Amino acid sequence: MVTLVLPTGSLHEPTLRLFDAAGLTVHRQASRALRAHVDFPGIERVVFGKPREIPGLVADGVVDLGLTGTDWIEESGAKVEVVHEFQYSKTTSAGWRVVLAVPVDHPARTAADLPAGVRVASEYPAIARRYFEEELGQEARIVHSHGSTEAKVPDLADAVLEIVETGDTLRHNDLRELVVVRRCAVQLVVATQADPVVRATAEKVALLLKGARAATEHALLTVVAPADCWDRVRQELPRYWWLLGGDPETVVAQATYELRGVAEAITRLTQAGAVQVVETPMRKLVTA
């Protein structure tokens, strides 16, 4: 049977919400319990782990599937494969970024303006070294930070290579973003050596999680049109639509639309002759 490790910390609550929305509700005896089970027959048990440790736990076969960040997959160098990427972070439904940041009054405009030997504090020494040595070809002294990295400027470091989501932490510590070093998101991973059962389970979980995410980004429109307008209304429907019924004088059809396109779709459908359009939220939109 397959085991799953979910992240503690910043990604904990949004991950549990996504699993719940996907119908994969995670049950724990108490909110501090670090072991759980999930409403999915293919997964025997769930454990919680720190995002930085999850790639190693999965690569070493301690746990079969895991959710972690792009940053920790690269930083750890663990041999894992990404099954699917999900765009969310601690507070938003977008990913986050690892940036190089300097004090607001620093004269540098690009990373190349930083002097040789610049001290860079980071929780990501491997990414920082790769960035400076291989990508910039510039000498830097990497200071390994274990948190509160922004506070290390100016005493211990001249710059930081740090996560930014909203930008609040940089702003409140008088730092400014110089360059985006990595764009990150949540990754569902399996070990490079994972067996077919683990891979198949990961694909099933990914499909349900994707369905839950897609549902939040789409709406279901029910369209009522007089039969003599139907040909024109049908031109305005997206690729997948289906007939709900009607009578000789009326046609009723349904289709899903991206939320950002709903307002325009309603306008076009009514201009084409639809007499009623009903927008309904969905819980899941699974596209295999």
Ligand SMILES: Nc1ncnc2c1ncn2[C@@H]1O[C@H](COP(=O)(O)OP(=O)(O)OP(=O)(O)O)[C@@H](O)[C@H]1O
């Ligand atoms: N807004 C965010 N702030 C911090 N981490 C985020 C954010 N969004 C996504 N993450 C991901 O979550 C990870 C942080 O996990 P966590 O909150 O457990 O912090 P930690 O630094 O590992 O531990 P601790 O805060 O206990 O020292 C990040 O490294 C990143 O991969």
Ligand SMILES: O=P(O)(O)OC[C@H]1O[C@H](OP(=O)(O)OP(=O)(O)O)[C@H](O)[C@@H]1O
């Ligand atoms: O751009 P923002 O929305 O402000 O988020 C980014 C901040 O959040 C994280 O800190 P965390 O709270 O995990 O503490 P830490 O630095 O001690 O790890 C990260 O290390 C940044 O400091």
